[in-house]
Amino acid sequence: xxxxxxxxxWITGLLLAGALLPGLAHAQRVEGETAQAQxxxxxxxxxxxxxxxxxxxxxxxxxxxxLGKVSxxxxxxxxxxxxxxxxxxxQYVSGYDYRQxxxxxxxxxxxxxxxxxxxxxxxxxxxxxxxxxxxxxxxPRPKPVLWLAIDDGSGPRLVGLNHNNVARxxxxxxxxxxxxxxxxxxxxxxxxxVGAIWRGDAAAIARLSAQYQPPMQLIxxxxxxxxxxxxxxxxxxxxxxxxxxxxxxxDARQAMSAGADGAADALVxxxxxxxxxxxxxxxxxxxxxxxxxxxxxxxxxxLQGMPVVRxxxxxxATADGLEYELELVTGLPGFRRLLNDDVLVEVEGLVDxxxxxxxxxx
Numbered sequence: 001x002x003x004x005x006x007x008x009x010w011i012t013g014l015l016l017a018g019a020l021l022p023g024l025a026h027a028q029r030v031e032g033e034t035a036q037a038q039x040x041x042x043x044x045x046x047x048x049x050x051x052x053x054x055x056x057x058x059x060x061x062x063x064x065x066x067l068g069k070v071s072x073x074x075x076x077x078x079x080x081x082x083x084x085x086x087x088x089x090x091q092y093v094s095g096y097d098y099r100q101x102x103x104x105x106x107x108x109x110x111x112x113x114x115x116x117x118x119x120x121x122x123x124x125x126x127x128x129x130x131x132x133x134x135x136x137x138x139x140p141r142p143k144p145v146l147w148l149a150i151d152d153g154s155g156p157r158l159v160g161l162n163h164n165n166v167a168r169x170x171x172x173x174x175x176x177x178x179x180x181x182x183x184x185x186x187x188x189x190x191x192x193x194v195g196a197i198w199r200g201d202a203a204a205i206a207r208l209s210a211q212y213q214p215p216m217q218l219i220x221x222x223x224x225x226x227x228x229x230x231x232x233x234x235x236x237x238x239x240x241x242x243x244x245x246x247x248x249x250x251d252a253r254q255a256m257s258a259g260a261d262g263a264a265d266a267l268v269x270x271x272x273x274x275x276x277x278x279x280x281x282x283x284x285x286x287x288x289x290x291x292x293x294x295x296x297x298x299x300x301x302x303l304q305g306m307p308v309v310r311x312x313x314x315x316x317a318t319a320d321g322l323e324y325e326l327e328l329v330t331g332l333p334g335f336r337r338l339l340n341d342d343v344l345v346e347v348e349g350l351v352d353x354x355x356x357x358x359x360x361x362x
Contacts, residue, residue: 312325
């Protein structure tokens, strides 16, 4: 009974410590029902106000989240060409809502945070990913079972469905990475298996987890270490250990979140695929229909705004038009994918010189 009481107090303490986390706060939509991000193409970002400037800035952060979920790459926002697309994020928004998140500060005073929930056009986002050569993690995605044992000093205990709030940091982080984690029911047999988790017997846990689908397990043991916390993780896919790692953090929630990151990285490494686009390099392109200085300015502005274009260099004037050398991140296929046909269209049916020709639209 004493251990159970201590475990309950630890859970309560963790929840109170996380009171400022949006996922643990009461959420109220500005108008109507609670607005929350759903699926891969939606994201939530905190904003200082509902002013247009704050909203447009937040669109870029939201698109960075979505590209991270779609690709499974937590560093997607730093990939070549992505930053330019983030600045144009408003063009890809299909809708948005606001939500007021209420919390409690460390002093006990109420706090309020405005959250912007953004929905992006799926075809537009997929087009960006394809044009920039980002990997694509196919949907639907697996929902591994999280076997998490925690020892706060009173002995290891399994976190089952009845204590799902304890695992909230790792569950939420998984959603942010574009997938979900499940929890075991917490039966007596499963509680007894905590020893197997503690000694690192992944095979025993995989056998016990056979009743759940899919046959994937994220196994973690979290314990105090010095003034902080240490979590040891193992990710198993169909009986095969894909990855093992350790997270050491001052905060238990941070150490738990690292479990979701490691599992996502292992899943992406195995299942994500990069859609073939084109090889990076320098390509010669001819542009026609340039009849004035305004046309030249418009062409330069268009090319500079394309995330697949790294460098623009005029080469020479020809009978057909002006020839440029373009340094392209994903070759001509990526260039064609992101082409705005209100500005440039490819000329077809001419004698093939090996150099593509694009005509300015007036």
